Amino acid sequence: MVGDTIWEFRSPRSKFGPGSFNELGAEMKRMRCEKPFVITTRGWVRRGIIDRLKEILGTEVPYWDGVEPEPSAESVEEAAKAFKESNADCLIAIGGGSALDTAKIANLLATYGGSVRDYIAPPYGQGKPVPGPVKPMIAVPTTAGTGSEVTSVAVVTLKAENVKVGISSDYLRPSLALLDPELTLTVPPKVTADTGMDALTHAVEAYIAKPYWAREKPEDPLKRPVYVGSYSVTESLAEKAIELVGKYLRRAVYWGKTDLEARSGMLLASYLAGLAFGNSGVGLAHAASYPLGGRFKVTHGEAVGILLPAVLEYNAPANYEKAKKVGELLSGTECPEKDPQKCAEWAANVIRALQKDIKFTPGLEVVGVTEEDIIEMAEETMKQKRLLATNPRPVDVDGVIWVYKRSMRNY
Template sequence: MAAETVFTYAAPGLKFGPGASAELAHDLAALGCRRVLLVTDPGVLATGAPERIVDLLRAGGVDVEVYADVHVEPTDRSLQDAVEHARVLSRVDGVVAVGGGSSIDTAKAVNLMLCAPGELMDYVNAPIGNGQAPPTDLLPLVAVPTTTGTGAESTTVCVLDVLARKVKTGISHARLRPTLAVIDPELTMSQPAGVTASAGMDILCHALESYTARPYATFERKRADERVPYCGANPISDMWAERAMSLLAQSFRRAVTDGGDVGARTDMALAATFAGLGFGNAGVHVPHANAYPVAGQVREFRAEGYPGDGPLVPHGMSVAMTAPESFRFTYSANPDRHVRAAELLAPGVRCDDAVDLLPTALTELMRDIGLPSGLAELGFGADDVPALVEGSLAQPRLLSISPRPVEADDLATIFSRSMQNW
C-alpha cells in the first residue's frame, strides 16, 4: 500500500474586521448576485442584525427574500422545510447566511437542493444517507457568522440531526464550502455568555482535533479524483490550529465573563476563523464523532441562552463533554503534539504525568467558563453508553481521522469516564 504524498488545502474568500458586513452589497455584486435568499434564525433575527443587513443590501440594489425559521441544531425535517420554502421563490442567484452554524449549515443545504436533483438524504454521509456527491456547482453562498465557534463559514460540511435515527451526521463535499466568509466581530457582541462558552469550545476542539489528527502521509495514496476535503493533519492546518489555540488562551475566559470586551470578541472571531481554516482541511476526529450521539440522544437537558424549547445540547458543548478523555486516549499516538497543545492552551500547566496535561488544561477551562461537569449532568448514565457508542461508530468518516484506531471498547471507556470530568 503506497502512502499518500499529497495534501490539499482550500478556503473561502475571506473578509474580516469590524464593519465588514456593511460591504455585503458590494461583495454580492462582485459575485453577480442581484436576487438572494437570506437565511437566519429567530434568535439572530431578534438582534436586529439581519434587518440591518437587508436594508443595506436593498439600498445597494440587491433584491432580498428572508427565511428566518432556521432550527437551532438543524434536523433533516428543519432543513427540508427550509428547502421547500426556497423552492417556491422565483429564482435567486445567491444565498446569504446570517447567524451561527445552524443558519450557515441550513443555507448550505438550501443551496445544495436548489441546484441538485433528488432528496436531501441522497447527499447525507453514508451509512446514514447515500453519500452522493453534488453533480454540479452551486450558487454563490456568502456566510456572515454572528457567533464565534462553528467555523461553518470555512468548511465543506453541513451538520444535521436525523430524527428517526436519533443521530447527528452531515453532508460533506467541497462544493458546499461558502464562496465568501464575511466575519464582522461587531455582530458577535450580543452573544450570551453560555453561547460564547459552548461555541468557544467548538473552536478549541476544531483546533485540537485537527492538530492531533492522523497525519495526511499515513493514509493510503489516492487518485486525484478520490481525495476528500478532510485529508489529515498537514503543515498548513497545523499553523492555523496553533494560532487559534494561542488566541483562545488569551481571550476565551474574558469573552465569557465580559461580553462587552471588544478585544476578546475580536480574538474569538479570529480564532474561530483560523480553526475553521485548519479543520476544514485536516478534519476532526473522536470528540466530534462522540458529540453527534450526545446531541442526538439527549432526553431532557436544555442549555441556557438558546431560543426555542425541548431538549438541546449545543454542538460545542456536546463536543467538549468527551474531549478530555478523548485526548487522553489519543495521547500515545503523538505525545509531543499533545503536550505542545496543552502548553499553547494553558501556559505553565503542570501534571505528574504528561498524558494528563491536555485533559487537565481542558477541564480547568471548562469549569472556569461554566460548562456542565460531564455527561451525567446532561442526563446520561452507564446504561446509555452502548447507544452512545453505536452513534459514534456511525461516524466512520470522522473516526478514520483519529491518530489511533478506535474500537467500540475504546469509545465505551471514553464515554464512561466522561460521565464526570471533575
C-alpha cells in the first residue's frame, strides 16, 4: 500500500461577526441572487425573522418553515417542492443544523428531481451520486454546534427504518456561510450545552483523526475521499476550536442571553470545528452515536458528547501526545502527570468536568441504555464504515463495547 502524499482543503466563502446578518442584501447582490427563497423553522418565523428579512432586503421573501428537529425524508421532500415551485434562484437557510441540512437536500432535489432515497447509500436507498452543482445557498446558523454551514454533508431520518443517514457531496457545501453571533443569543441553556458538545466532539475527532498519509493514495485524484484524514490545517483549526470551547462554553450556557463574547467564541468554535472535520473526517464517537439516536431519545450533541471522553481514551494509544494536548487546550493547564497514559485519562476527565459544570447529560444509563442493548448497538456501529475510516485506532466490536460501557456514567 502506498500512503497518500496529498491533502486538499475545501471551504465556502465565510462572513462572521455581530450584525453580519444585516449584510445579507449586499451578499445576495454579489452572488447575483435576485429571487431568494428561505427555509427556516416555525420558531424563527414566530420570532419575526421574515419581517426582519423584509426590512433588510426591502422586499417580501417567500419561505417554508416546516423544518423538523431531526428532519425526516418526507419533510425534506416537502421543502424541495416548495423551493422548486417558488422559481427562486437562490436559497437562504436560517436555523440550527436541522434547517441547514434540510435546505442542502431540498436544494439537491429541487435542482435534479427524485427522492431522498435516490441519493442514500444501500441498503436504504439507491446510492446515486449528486449529479452536479446546485443553486447558490447562503447558510445562516443560529446554533453553535453542527458546523453544517461549511460542510458537504446533510443528515436525514428515515422514519420507516428509524435510522439516520447522511448524503455527502462537495456540491452540497453552501456557497456562503453567514455567521452572526447575535442570532444565537436566544438558544436555551440545554441546547447550548448539547450543540457545544457536538462542536467539541467535531474538533477532538478531527484533531486526532488518522493522518492523511496513513490512508492509501487513490489512483484517480478525483476519487480521493472528501474526508482525507488529519493534516496541518485541520489540526490548527481544531486546536483553536478546542481552546475556544474550554474558554466560552460554560459562559454561553450560564449567561447565554447577554454574553455576546461567549456566544461569538462558541459560534467561531463550531465554525472552525466544522472546517476541521469537514475536511479531515470524524471517528468513533460519531459512528457509535448513530445506533443511540435510533433507539433512545437523545439529541445528536448528547449522543456524541456522552461518548467523547471514552472515545478519547480508546484512541489515545494511536497518539498519546494529541490526547494530552486535547486536555491542555480545553483546560488551559498542563497535564500534571508524567505517564502518557495517565495524561490521556486526565484529558478525558477534563471533558467530564466541563460536562458536569454545564449539567450535560451524565451518561448512557440516564438515557435508558442497559448492558443488554450494548452488543447489538456495537454491531451496528461497525457498519458505519465511512465514519470509522478516519478513526485513528482500528475499531472492533470489543472496542465499541468498551466505549459504551465506559460511557454509562461520566460523572
